[in-house]
Amino acid sequence: MTINVVMALTVGVLYGVGFTLLLSRSLMRVLIGVVVLGHGTNLLLQLAGGPPGRPPIVGTAPPESFADPLPQALALTAIVITFALTTFLLALGYRAFVLVGHDEVQDDVEDRRIARQKVPSAPLESGDGSDDAEQDLERADDEVEAEAARGRDRS
Structure with a gap:
């Protein structure tokens, strides 16, 4: 059994697009x-199950022509899980x-402030020539807070 190259590339593109979208900041x-990852997974499972139209039941055809029913069952499970996760993310959004x-x-x-408390007390090199690492961290936190405030003001 060989997998069609076009279908393998399609699965790869679906996974690439899905993971790229997962890394964005918009819910x-x-x-x-x-959803795109779910579709890619379903396509991959159907490709692994073999060509369509083959009998999955023993006794109706010779054993070498059987279809594997496990990928079909996994695809149904993936559809249900994707649907549940989609409704949860819709509600969250x-x-x-x-x-x-x-x-x-x-x-x-607040996560930035906690992470700053865990920074070692040894001085770090900064990009602007100052030797005080604590001031650099304060400056970075102030920039993050200002950016967050600008984001709130725009909405």
């Missing part, structure tokens, strides 16, 4: 990425839009 793009006014995920300033 709707993440949702579309999950809608809730974010109602509360914030947009669906873009913002930087978490």
